[in-house]
Amino acid sequence: MKTTLFPTKFGTYGGQFVPETLMPALIELERAFVGAQKDPDFRREYEGLLASFVGRPTPLTYAKRLSEKLGGAQIYLKREDLAHTGAHKINNALGQALLVKRMGKKRVVAETGAGQHGVASATAAALLGLDCVVYMGVVDIARQEPNVFRMKLLGAEVRPVISGTQTLKDAINEAIRDWVTNVSDTHYLLGSALGPHPYPTIVREFQSVIGIEAREQMLRDVGRLPDAVIACVGGGSNAIGVFSGFVDDELVELIGVEAGGSGIASGKHAVRFGDATKARVGVIHGTRTYVLQDEDGQIAETHSISAGLDYAAVGPEHAMLRDNERAFYTSATDEEALSAFQTLCHIEGIIPALESSHAVAEVIKRAPTMRKDQVILVNLSGRGDKDLNTVIKELGTL
Amino acid sequence: MNRIENAFKNKPIFMPYFPLGYPDLDTSIDVIEALAQNGADLIEVGLSFSDPLADGPVIQKATQVALEKGITIKKSLAAVAELRKRGVTIPFILMGYFNPMLAYGLEKFVHDAREAGADGFIIPDLPLEEAGEFQTLVGDLPLIQMLAPTSPNARMESIARHAKGFIYLVSVTGVTGARTTISDGLGDLINRVREHAKQSVPVCVGFGIGTPEQARQVGVLADGVIVGSACVKTIGESQDPIEAARKFAKNFRDALR
Numbered sequence A: 001m002k003t004t005l006f007p008t009k010f011g012t013y014g015g016q017f018v019p020e021t022l023m024p025a026l027i028e029l030e031r032a033f034v035g036a037q038k039d040p041d042f043r044r045e046y047e048g049l050l051a052s053f054v055g056r057p058t059p060l061t062y063a064k065r066l067s068e069k070l071g072g073a074q075i076y077l078k079r080e081d082l083a084h085t086g087a088h089k090i091n092n093a094l095g096q097a098l099l100v101k102r103m104g105k106k107r108v109v110a111e112t113g114a115g116q117h118g119v120a121s122a123t124a125a126a127l128l129g130l131d132c133v134v135y136m137g138v139v140d141i142a143r144q145e146p147n148v149f150r151m152k153l154l155g156a157e158v159r160p161v162i163s164g165t166q167t168l169k170d171a172i173n174e175a176i177r178d179w180v181t182n183v184s185d186t187h188y189l190l191g192s193a194l195g196p197h198p199y200p201t202i203v204r205e206f207q208s209v210i211g212i213e214a215r216e217q218m219l220r221d222v223g224r225l226p227d228a229v230i231a232c233v234g235g236g237s238n239a240i241g242v243f244s245g246f247v248d249d250e251l252v253e254l255i256g257v258e259a260g261g262s263g264i265a266s267g268k269h270a271v272r273f274g275d276a277t278k279a280r281v282g283v284i285h286g287t288r289t290y291v292l293q294d295e296d297g298q299i300a301e302t303h304s305i306s307a308g309l310d311y312a313a314v315g316p317e318h319a320m321l322r323d324n325e326r327a328f329y330t331s332a333t334d335e336e337a338l339s340a341f342q343t344l345c346h347i348e349g350i351i352p353a354l355e356s357s358h359a360v361a362e363v364i365k366r367a368p369t370m371r372k373d374q375v376i377l378v379n380l381s382g383r384g385d386k387d388l389n390t391v392i393k394e395l396g397t398l
Numbered sequence B: 001m002n003r004i005e006n007a008f009k010n011k012p013i014f015m016p017y018f019p020l021g022y023p024d025l026d027t028s029i030d031v032i033e034a035l036a037q038n039g040a041d042l043i044e045v046g047l048s049f050s051d052p053l054a055d056g057p058v059i060q061k062a063t064q065v066a067l068e069k070g071i072t073i074k075k076s077l078a079a080v081a082e083l084r085k086r087g088v089t090i091p092f093i094l095m096g097y098f099n100p101m102l103a104y105g106l107e108k109f110v111h112d113a114r115e116a117g118a119d120g121f122i123i124p125d126l127p128l129e130e131a132g133e134f135q136t137l138v139g140d141l142p143l144i145q146m147l148a149p150t151s152p153n154a155r156m157e158s159i160a161r162h163a164k165g166f167i168y169l170v171s172v173t174g175v176t177g178a179r180t181t182i183s184d185g186l187g188d189l190i191n192r193v194r195e196h197a198k199q200s201v202p203v204c205v206g207f208g209i210g211t212p213e214q215a216r217q218v219g220v221l222a223d224g225v226i227v228g229s230a231c232v233k234t235i236g237e238s239q240d241p242i243e244a245a246r247k248f249a250k251n252f253r254d255a256l257r
Ligand SMILES: Cc1ncc(COP(=O)(O)O)c(C=O)c1O
Pocket: A087, A088, A089, A113, A114, A115, A116, A117, A191, A192, A193, A232, A233, A234, A235, A236, A237, A238, A239, A307, A308, A309, A353, A355, A356, A381, A382, A383
């Protein structure tokens, strides 16, 4: 049975592994998305809001002192931390919220780990007059408290999730359970390039603005394309967004950085691509991809200092890019991310999100091995205000 | 005549769900035996998964307990074989999520399930679109298709046309769990399914049925009544789960006569 308008899979990854009740909603969503893509009014409204509400384009910043300190490649930061609400998540939340209006639905549910997607969803819902419920694991509520207040201020209801491991994956379970129950008037505003088709494609398209802008900015301001593009990978939305701008430029290396937690050997991490014992291709939350799991197929607990990277699966398009070797994936530990966080604060005057600090950690490892005339573009996916509690706890009083 | 066809000789039939390993493995085997001996016509044998996104709180909790106590696919299949050894002859449909089956190895899973004495599969996160590979592996063992109130006619038709064994009609939009009332539109929904299924396979209704009275009402309309959360809750909360299983099965059996 062929029911979709474009391929549901990325190679052998992706698909639509969801209960029958949700299949019609996915088909409807795909139709709405395809219609919107072709509709100049939709594009105009979306792009207008990206400019007037989100503050796009976000700047490209030359990290002069960091480049000098590392003594190798020149480093440029794509400043998604300067987008309204403080992370790239708003690009997707706003796009999907406009689709919700188009479908005539009135209510959105969302999951959140770091709280950034929850805040972005609450913001988009407030802007467009939608009801918004955000599911968040109680472990994440504790470590990202400022964002919980922000969501509530923005008029969203935050529902604590106490099932399972009480983190992002359980928040997704609860959001899907709500969606399956209220599907006639509710849209699931999924926050990463994950889940069943068409979500990975929709999220990539709404995040592709990062890569499109960054490519233009590189050519205009630096006069050339970067040698490497580096982004952190939770579900993979900021990474796929920036990668998509360069995927056809074969000489540009694409590097994704997963959460190394306490190190792969410790077992406490979220390295879906680098742990040969626990990471296998499986199916979770509607998609076929690399999943951290035990030998009986139960989804493994993950660990990261950053709530936004603390998830057992990775977006299916990344699985394909990894297999066909178009992108390369590595990891940074909690410690490396914290150290990169401090470095960027001290010598660039930018407080990055702990998620984004993983990408910066890879820059710190890689730049010194490169020549001075080479260029790295790093996607600074978000700002670190939300992480101050965690950082204070880890570092003690400064 | 295979075990499933045989089970549908006297309709409507009673089809309880119970997860292996809850409250512990030995008890769950005894519970399933007791259900079978006291009026269940077919049993949906639950395989546990860490992330059961189509299940409500009762089944979530029970399967989590089963996992904490160490249930695995391998142990579950051995338990099915044990039930066959004890002489239970009603059909067993294995109900579980796809990932543990993938991890076990699909081919080996189907092979071992057949050897153990299973009669079919229900996989809530494997809609028709994704079922191809599994369907070629199962051969004559049916992969039971689910239909929902949200399924549009065209979709209902192509799913019903492919259906084998029986059709699992999800009576409400939502997750598993007992509801206080039977939805008004159920009769129409069943008729809509029957039209598309052209009477060839039985239509069974699940999700939301909690009491013998509700089962009786649904049994007037459907060929089979599936009871999950209420069964798990009643038996799981009892001091004497085996006795509770006997009573539970008898009550529903009587209501459906
Ligand atoms: C600032 C920031 N960066 C990255 C991520 C990870 O998500 P993704 O991999 O989808 O970009 C998050 C998620 O919450 C985030 O808040």
